[in-house]
Amino acid sequence: MRERTGWLVAVGVAGAAMAAFARARRAARRAPPPPGAPRIVLVGAGFAGLNAARALAGRPVQVTVLDRRNHHLFQPLLYQVATAALSPGDIAAPIRHVLRHQRNAEVLLGDVARVDVAARAVVLDDGTRVPYDALVVATGATHSYFGHDDWAPLAPGLKTLEDALEIRRRVLSAYERAERESDPAARTALLTFVIVGAGPTGVELAGALAEIARHTLTADFRHIAPESARVILLELAPRVLPTYPERLSEAARRQLERIGVEVRTGAQVTAIDPEGVEIAGERIASRTVLWAAGVAASPLARGLGVALDRSGRVEVRPDLSIPGHPEVFVAGDLARIVQDGVPVPGVAPAAIQAGRRAARNALQRVRGRPTRAFRYRDKGTLATIGRAAAVGKVRGIELTGLPAWLAWLGVHIAFLIGFRNRVAVLLEWAWSYATFKRGARLITETAGQRRLEERAGAAPPRPPGAEPEARA
């Protein structure tokens, strides 16, 4: 009896000590910056920037987070918004709210036009200057159309919430227009969806579009058979998921074909117009073409005055600083980091790890202490294809099918920002898994969007007087 009481006391004391330690840590993280503290500016609150900010919690520095958007976006689930499975609020969180307890951090909404490295100031598009003692630039990447920028309005890419909503609108509108179309050729073109690029984003989009056609919409239309829609995935390389091990590419192709995606590898797109795409002289009539082929680094890199690679990424030094300016660091998709002779991939875990290291090194720099080299710890990659279908490599083990899909599910829930988002997404997935339903099948557009599309020739002009209502 006495022994048991002894154990209980020991457990109680240990618990109280742990709780006191956690409270003290929380209080330290919430400490405001001391007066006159050096200022570390972080540009971009994506995976790299947000994790850089968190790494500086409770440190004796003033942290200024600058982003052109008010929200942090979980890009890996963008395709689920684009394909009507999730709503924008499920995968984004206001940056100000995420950092609300971090008293040494302020969040400023602003579009950074350039960095004046000589004067140590960030310059916003309205001319406002934000001075810094150390800077972390993490503005990510954008689409690249490989010199065909005129394709952008015809084949939207997927990078932002606006992109996802635009893709959702085009896909759902294509079915609506097909329902009213009497010409068979025009109807076929409306029910043909082409995705250019079979990297992870292209594969995810193709899988989800095939599921919408074969399952979600089957009972909803009277004049068309949604399951007759064609989903065509085009890839220039000889296999899908070209950066994955060959066996996984093969498995991905099989899983895609099983759910009805037409996969065409070695296919070079030579033209895109409002009526479809051309692959080396062959024409595919399609009214919905989506771009998942190329990325280019954020243009902010150009103003830093340092060497860039072919995609415009900054060639950083081992500690992530830029040559000639040891107080400026670059992290995430904007940085080109070569480790053991191989470039570190542009994925979220690499951005998270680099953001933390850049922040710690920026802190070291303002304290006049030596910095440390960045080392990426690769925990694996996963790409999903559809229900219980995915491929990936986790800790050196290749996974396909259900195990890969379950791993994908777990990782994406775990890394979502905010408890509300995790619960909401989990419930949405459980619901759509059980019912094949997609809860966010809304077509939304603005008059400005519509006019842009009409100008690009991707939508038929509205009859006069049929403009969407513009409320004051």
Ligand SMILES: Cc1cc2nc3c(=O)[nH]c(=O)nc-3n(C[C@H](O)[C@H](O)[C@H](O)COP(=O)(O)OP(=O)(O)OC[C@H]3O[C@@H](n4cnc5c(N)ncnc54)[C@H](O)[C@@H]3O)c2cc1C
């Ligand atoms: C559709 C899609 C799916 C993906 N799926 C996966 C996946 O499954 N797994 C995975 O690991 N990775 C995935 N990735 C890649 C991953 O999202 C990126 O590697 C990661 O987001 C890079 O983080 P970052 O912080 O460098 O840039 P980002 O997350 O892009 O953040 C950049 C931030 O900078 C801000 N910004 C840009 N320019 C300016 C400016 N001039 N002024 C102010 N602010 C600016 C932006 O608003 C944004 O908040 C995916 C990417 C996409 C697009």
